[in-house]
Amino acid sequence: MKIITIASLKGGVGKTTIAAFLGQAIRKRKKILVCDIDPNNNLTDFFLRDVDIKELQSRNIYHGLTGRKELSDCIFKTGFDIDCVPATPELAMVGSELMNDFGSVIRFESDLKSLKYDLILIDTPPSLTYELQASIYVSDLILCPISYNRWTVHGYQLLENQVLKQKKAGKKIKLLGVPSMVTAKKSEALSDVDEIPLTKTHILKSEALENAIILGTALKESSNAWIQFDSLAKEVI
Amino acid sequence: MKIITIASLKGGVGKTTIAAFLGQAIRKRKKILVCDIDPNNNLTDFFLRDVDIKELQSRNIYHGLTGRKELSDCIFKTGFDIDCVPATPELAMVGSELMNDFGSVIRFESDLKSLKYDLILIDTPPSLTYELQASIYVSDLILCPISYNRWTVHGYQLLENQVLKQKKAGKKIKLLGVPSMVTAKKSEALSDVDEIPLTKTHILKSEALENAIILGTALKESSNAWIQFDSLAKEVI
Numbered sequence: 001m002k003i004i005t006i007a008s009l010k011g012g013v014g015k016t017t018i019a020a021f022l023g024q025a026i027r028k029r030k031k032i033l034v035c036d037i038d039p040n041n042n043l044t045d046f047f048l049r050d051v052d053i054k055e056l057q058s059r060n061i062y063h064g065l066t067g068r069k070e071l072s073d074c075i076f077k078t079g080f081d082i083d084c085v086p087a088t089p090e091l092a093m094v095g096s097e098l099m100n101d102f103g104s105v106i107r108f109e110s111d112l113k114s115l116k117y118d119l120i121l122i123d124t125p126p127s128l129t130y131e132l133q134a135s136i137y138v139s140d141l142i143l144c145p146i147s148y149n150r151w152t153v154h155g156y157q158l159l160e161n162q163v164l165k166q167k168k169a170g171k172k173i174k175l176l177g178v179p180s181m182v183t184a185k186k187s188e189a190l191s192d193v194d195e196i197p198l199t200k201t202h203i204l205k206s207e208a209l210e211n212a213i214i215l216g217t218a219l220k221e222s223s224n225a226w227i228q229f230d231s232l233a234k235e236v237i
Numbered sequence: 238m239k240i241i242t243i244a245s246l247k248g249g250v251g252k253t254t255i256a257a258f259l260g261q262a263i264r265k266r267k268k269i270l271v272c273d274i275d276p277n278n279n280l281t282d283f284f285l286r287d288v289d290i291k292e293l294q295s296r297n298i299y300h301g302l303t304g305r306k307e308l309s310d311c312i313f314k315t316g317f318d319i320d321c322v323p324a325t326p327e328l329a330m331v332g333s334e335l336m337n338d339f340g341s342v343i344r345f346e347s348d349l350k351s352l353k354y355d356l357i358l359i360d361t362p363p364s365l366t367y368e369l370q371a372s373i374y375v376s377d378l379i380l381c382p383i384s385y386n387r388w389t390v391h392g393y394q395l396l397e398n399q400v401l402k403q404k405k406a407g408k409k410i411k412l413l414g415v416p417s418m419v420t421a422k423k424s425e426a427l428s429d430v431d432e433i434p435l436t437k438t439h440i441l442k443s444e445a446l447e448n449a450i451i452l453g454t455a456l457k458e459s460s461n462a463w464i465q466f467d468s469l470a471k472e473v474i
Contacts (some may be wrong), residue, residue: 009276009277009326009329010277010326011248011249011251011277011363012248030422034355039246039364040247040363040364041388042247045388053387053388053391061339087386087390088388088391089247089391091244092246092364092393093365095365099336125364126248126277127277127329127331127362127364127366128276128332129366130332130362149326150292151278151282151326154290154325154326155326158326158327158329188387
């Protein structure tokens with residue numbers, strides 16, 4: 001099993017968009033679980049928007065992390081032939097609860113690895129919270145959406161520092177930038193940022209993409225956006 | 238002196254937009270300092286986009302919070318006749334550094350109150366970090382941008398719980414929702430959410446507003462958006 005985390009210390013760079021559509025492209029090839037570990041729960045809103053809030057509150061990633069429920073009991077079926085562990089805003093409390101419970105992240109990793117999926121894709125909050133640190137710890141690959149902004153390299157390096165800490169602890173984690181939500185022109189400029197190893201696939205800004213994420217719908221498989229996610233899927237699985 | 242914090246546990250609800258333009262509207266009446274305490278530093282990018290990254294890294298809110306520099310030495314002049322304490326992504330580390338330094342928030346409050354301004358306006362990250370908690374602690378008034386989303390009431394209540402904790406510690410903090418980035422129709426619907434005390438002023442979604450925040454420019458004082466912020470300023474100062 002492979003665990004891929006989408007992470008960035010900048011907000012608004014397309015983390016949830018990538019998680020939603022990369023997840024769908026991977027599903028064409030692998031049995032995949034998406035896991036929302038962001039208290040802002042936008043991925044949950046995408047995949048499970050018809051599920052009642054009370055139902056989401058009764059079993060979600062918070063219960064899995066704190067051991068109140070088995071992680072496997074927190075899995076929902078979605079309309080996309082993808083399973084999903086949702087998050088609710090209460091997840092924001094998990095850090096103060098588990099901060100000094102050093103075993104909690106190790107339990108999270110073994111719980112994830114005991115699930116019957118080929119690949120788990122995790123969406124994370126844009127800040128150095130417990131949730132993000134735990135996701136880094138359990139990952140084989142971290143994809144960091146990179147947009148063309150003067151803080152880009154800087155934000156990437158901060159994330160890289162966190163990955164290096166886990167590497168020192170013996171973890172094998174690969175970190176890759178994904179040029180994301182950029183125009184074709186800026187996408188070209190990003191290829192010159194040689195401090196950051198980038199995926200070959202760039203995700204270009206597009207209205208079809210923005211609409212699909214807002215409406216919670218799939219992309220047309222003939223669309224440019226879909227072709228990009230399909231190519232990204234091939235690159236990372 | 239009054240300290241107003243813009244806070245929400247949902248991202249993308251217009252916190253930075255409100256901080257930027259409410260700040261400008263308040264400046265017409267009061268001597269104001271804006272303080273960016275979000276590692277995502279979008280308010281810094283709005284007010285100080287021409288300042289070199291190295292210069293911003295040498296003195297910012299992180300140095301003020303950790304006591305490495307006097308807070309007063311971390312103030313920059315902006316082109317908007319408003320002073321600004323910037324943030325950089327390094328701020329994300331401050332929580333792990335100060336988490337158990339219980340005096341740090343009290344020092345932050347007295348440092349802020351020793352500054353020569355009528356009003357300080359603080360922009361915060363959308364997660365329950367040290368930065369947000371510290372901002373709540375020092376505030377007289379917290380404005381929570383509310384957009385029309387099924388998690389709205391829920392996110393507000395989580396914030397309210399944090400405010401209640403500080404109230405139990407004897408702090409007098411007022412919490413108000415600001416209907417934000419909503420269409421006129423949804424703005425009306427929000428008036429019915431009776432769990433949340435709302436400002437009379439609603440900030441409506443508008444392209445002029447989105448462009449101004451992206452471009453880092455002021456609003457035309459004849460524009461609807463400006464009139465809304467001016468009205469909000471009158472309501473909250």
